[in-house]
Amino acid sequence: MGSEHHPVQQKGIYHNLPTFDPSIQNLTAIVTGANGISGFHTMRVLLESPDRWSKVYALSRRPPPKEMMALLPETQRRRVQHVAVDFLDEPPKIAEAMSAANIGADYIFFYSYLQPRPPPGAAAWSNAEELVKVNSALLDNFLQALTLSKITPRRFLLQTGAKNYGLHIGRARTPAVESDPQPTHLEPNFYYAQEKSLLAYCAANKTSWNVIRPAWIVGAVNNAQMNALHPFAIYAAVQAQKGEALFFPGDWDAWQFEAHHSTAMLTGYLSEWAVLEDKCKNEAFNSQDTSPLSWDRFYEELARWFDVQKCVHPPEEDLSKYHEIVGRAGKETPMGYGPPMVSRSLFSLVDWARDSANKAAWETLMEDSHGRLTDNPFDDPEADFTFGEAALVGLGSLSMNKARGLGWTGFVDTIEAVFQMYSEMAALGMLPNMKVNKPKPLI
Numbered sequence: 001m002g003s004e005h006h007p008v009q010q011k012g013i014y015h016n017l018p019t020f021d022p023s024i025q026n027l028t029a030i031v032t033g034a035n036g037i038s039g040f041h042t043m044r045v046l047l048e049s050p051d052r053w054s055k056v057y058a059l060s061r062r063p064p065p066k067e068m069m070a071l072l073p074e075t076q077r078r079r080v081q082h083v084a085v086d087f088l089d090e091p092p093k094i095a096e097a098m099s100a101a102n103i104g105a106d107y108i109f110f111y112s113y114l115q116p117r118p119p120p121g122a123a124a125w126s127n128a129e130e131l132v133k134v135n136s137a138l139l140d141n142f143l144q145a146l147t148l149s150k151i152t153p154r155r156f157l158l159q160t161g162a163k164n165y166g167l168h169i170g171r172a173r174t175p176a177v178e179s180d181p182q183p184t185h186l187e188p189n190f191y192y193a194q195e196k197s198l199l200a201y202c203a204a205n206k207t208s209w210n211v212i213r214p215a216w217i218v219g220a221v222n223n224a225q226m227n228a229l230h231p232f233a234i235y236a237a238v239q240a241q242k243g244e245a246l247f248f249p250g251d252w253d254a255w256q257f258e259a260h261h262s263t264a265m266l267t268g269y270l271s272e273w274a275v276l277e278d279k280c281k282n283e284a285f286n287s288q289d290t291s292p293l294s295w296d297r298f299y300e301e302l303a304r305w306f307d308v309q310k311c312v313h314p315p316e317e318d319l320s321k322y323h324e325i326v327g328r329a330g331k332e333t334p335m336g337y338g339p340p341m342v343s344r345s346l347f348s349l350v351d352w353a354r355d356s357a358n359k360a361a362w363e364t365l366m367e368d369s370h371g372r373l374t375d376n377p378f379d380d381p382e383a384d385f386t387f388g389e390a391a392l393v394g395l396g397s398l399s400m401n402k403a404r405g406l407g408w409t410g411f412v413d414t415i416e417a418v419f420q421m422y423s424e425m426a427a428l429g430m431l432p433n434m435k436v437n438k439p440k441p442l443i
Helices: 037-047 091-100 128-149 190-205 230-242 264-276 295-305 349-354 356-368 381-390 401-405 414-427
Strands: 009-011 014-017 027-032 053-060 080-084 107-110 155-159 208-214 216-218 261-263 283-287 323-326 342-345
Touching (some): 091 128, 107 128, 128 190, 155 190, 190 208, 208 264, 216 264, 216 414, 230 295, 230 349, 230 414, 261 414, 264 283
Parallel strands (some): 107 155, 208 283
16 A cells, blocks of 8 residues: 555654555665765664664675764664675675675665765766776676575665766756656766666566665765765854854855755655655656755855854855856757856865865864864865865756655755754764754745
8 A cells, every 4th residue: 555545744854754554564675885875864764664674784895883873773773784795896795795694685775886086176076987887886796696695675776866867067957857868978977877787687587676866965974075065064163263254155146046955864765655655666766855945045054053253255246256167068968959057166165175274273173172073074175075066056956746746745944954964963073063953944
C-alpha cells in the first residue's frame, strides 16, 4: 500500500513527510559512502524507523568518525554495522569483504564519490575525464561484487546531482526537468556512465532502480570540502572576530538570485519514499527543499548568527571593479544556443582564506574555544573554500513536479536547515558556536 493512503508527519524542521504501512518491517539496507553528507544523512533517516529498518550496513573505507556517530542516539548506533571496503579494489576482494560480514540487503543506497583535486586555480569539476574514470570504477566494481556475492536488492538507488543537466557547463534550461535530455555531447560526465551501468545491472538481475538528483547539499559531516555553505560560516565568524563587515563576492544579480538547496536529511526522506513506492521504480527524481533562498536573506541571518557587529555591506555597484568570468555560448552550452552566462567576482574566498590575518583570527577563535573548535580549514584554502565560490554562480533550479505528482510533499525551510547544519558542525569541532539559539525562518 502506497504512502498516499497514510497521513503525512512532521519531524522537527521537516514537514509533510510520508508515512508508510506499518507492515513494512525488518528491512536491511546498504548505504555506501556513509561518511559523506548524503550517505550519512540517509543513514540517519533510515535509523529513525527501527521497526522498518532493522539493520544498516555502512560500506566505506573508514568507519564514520566517532564525532559524527555521536550525533545519533545509542539505540540507532547499535543498528549500524560498518564494513570496510574500498570500491577501487577488484570486485572479488569487495565481494569477499561483504560475504565475510554476512551482508544481506533489501535496498541499496549508493553515495560513494571521489573528488580528484583539479589543477591549482582551476574550477571545480574541471577535471571531467578523471572524475569519470574514478567514479565509474567505484560503481562498476561494486555492482560486479554484488553479483559475485549473490546479493540482489529489491531496489538500487544511485544519487547523482544537478550536474546531470549540464548546469555547471553553461546556459541550461531552467527549471531542470527529469525528462530533459542529457547533454552528453558537451563533455564527459560520470553521472551518465554510472546510470548506464546501473540500468544494465538492474536489467540483468531483474531488479529496479532510482536516481536522485539534488542541488547544493546542506548537512554536517567531518569532511566539508564539498559543502558550499560551510565557507560562509567561517567567513562570518572571522569577520566578526576582526570587527569587520560581511562583504559579498558577487554582483547584484547574484545577490538577489533565488538559489535552491537540497538539505541532505530531506533528500534522505525522499530517497526512502522513492525506494519503498512501487510506482516510483525505475524513475529519476530531482530533490530540493522547495525553499528558495537569496544571498541577500542568507547574509542577513549569517551576520545575526555570528554577531557581525558591522553587519552586511551591500554588493559593489561599480561593475568595473569586478573580475568577469564569461562562460560558453551557443552550441557549446546545454541549451545549444544563446549568449554566454557572465558571472562577476569582487574577491576570491580562496584568496581571502590565504590571508594570514584571517588565518590568525581563526586560530584565536580556536584558542578561545578551549578545545571545542578543532578544525582549521585555513590549512588548505584551495580544498576548503573552492566550492563556496562555485555556489555563487546562479545555476538555475530543479523542478519538483515529478515527485510531487507522485505524492511527495516533504519540505524544509533552508534557513532552518543551514542553522541546524552549523549547530551540528559546532558539535563536530568545525565551527565556533553561533551567538543565537534559533534562526528566523522565511515565513
